[in-house]
Amino acid sequence: MSLLIVGSVALDSVATPEGKTDDALGGSATYFSVAARLFGPPVNVVAVVGEDFPKRHIEMLLGKGVNIDGLQIAPGKTFRWAGVYDESFGDPATLDTQLNVFEHFSPKLPEQYCCSSFVFLGNIDPALQGVVVDQVKSPILIAADTMNFWIEGKLTELKKLIARVDLLVINALEVRMLSGEKGLLAGARKVLSMGPKILVIKRGEFGSMLVTKDELFVLPAYPIEAVKDPTGAGDSFAGGFMGYLASRGKVNFEELKRALVAGTVVASFNVEGFSLERLISVTSEDIRGRMEHFRKITEFTVPQCFGG
């Protein structure tokens, strides 16, 4: 079933202890759509680039089978971001942000996108996320990403948006900010009471969790040999998660668990290279292989009895 992603397409200049890029392909919609296509569903992108956006990136997206009918090309320059990661590969320091054409981005869905069954609202102004929800007809699942910036600056709009989505992707700090609860589980329950039926809680290099009213799933991070560039980890995770779900066409807790595993594995490949260089070369077979390995290194049994 078809999957809609609304987000950013950017040119990133990133420095990490492992190297650097200049004006390399980036943006949430970019990572998301390439990640999602690994699972096969039709992927529809709504985003905006400037007239300077390199044609080779357009060709790459088309080559991956991404539908870019909704990619606006606006007068001006493409959104640019520059950041640097230190040895810990934690949150990057932003050196420069040039919104350019992204500043006046207004998501407009092409007619044929309005029936997308799965919808992902990338991390943009919650008011704009709402504009997308207005345009989709009877989707199976609407998911949204957000960040501390919107919790601090647009809380009213964000709460309105949250009440309209089925699934929210959020990190542990944002759960605390949004709920006012110290405990993660108590905070998650409070966020669930605001509307979404499903929470995906990201904990970066330490894994992720899935929380619903009645169920819980915790997953460690997939242990990789060497991180090169964490940029796009969250977006490729979300793309793998939603791409998996859209390819299955149904949403239940078993499939949500597998989607979390799929997203984690896709992100683990993505951070092994700069920009999208590693993600572009990954195959569905690589993904399945690593998901199987992930199962092998996390599964255990509990003996029937022990104790004295």
Add this chain to the structure above:
Amino acid sequence: MSLLIVGSVALDSVATPEGKTDDALGGSATYFSVAARLFGPPVNVVAVVGEDFPKRHIEMLLGKGVNIDGLQIAPGKTFRWAGVYDESFGDPATLDTQLNVFEHFSPKLPEQYCCSSFVFLGNIDPALQGVVVDQVKSPILIAADTMNFWIEGKLTELKKLIARVDLLVINALEVRMLSGEKGLLAGARKVLSMGPKILVIKRGEFGSMLVTKDELFVLPAYPIEAVKDPTGAGDSFAGGFMGYLASRGKVNFEELKRALVAGTVVASFNVEGFSLERLISVTSEDIRGRMEHFRKITEFTVPQCFGG
């Protein structure tokens, strides 16, 4: 099979956002032995207390079936530690350390302890840990804990000790310090090349890992509702881990995985109360129940095929 623990017995004054204690029971050997007894094996303690050590704590340990023939009572006062945890419940700030009788502690094993099958060297001077290894006869498994303090101050002694143990309990930062490697897996392999066959890597609230030359196991933390006091989390984890192994009497990767789960679950109970208050009331059935729940909230399957 019998399990030997050599470590500290202390009186702790701890403050957390949830409350405080004054001169409450603490120390690595204390948490370890009560945790290990939950799995039934005979537990032999070597440690030292002062003449001021409250008799009720002795009675509690005896009541739990802990063998304290090796608990020396020395002239002077018991080791005291005072610390405070902030809202993050991360590493505590130490307010006061009074080594007292612990300053001249020299571990001396009672005759009947020398045949202990499983040995745990708590986090003390590596030279003293070596003195214990000298005294045990043909154990099945010798495990050791250590910390950054010894890596920085007694590296030569520590490396000598590491070469003599089968299993090392260590955190991610210490792996990096000891190996000089940035990547955790590369660092782990380097530490394995120094002697131990098994590494248990602790990541606090984010879980743990088991690494051997050929195998890998990653486990998230058990998600609990509310932490009251993290003191003793690492020691009760180690006690649960070793207590489980000693109760099974054999060491293979399947049992090591279950031991990691057992340790994680015991620690998850321990941090729900101050000092040992929660740990003391836990039953083997509570442990097994939470281990089963842990399996339920972490297991997943991978579909045979997907992708377009």
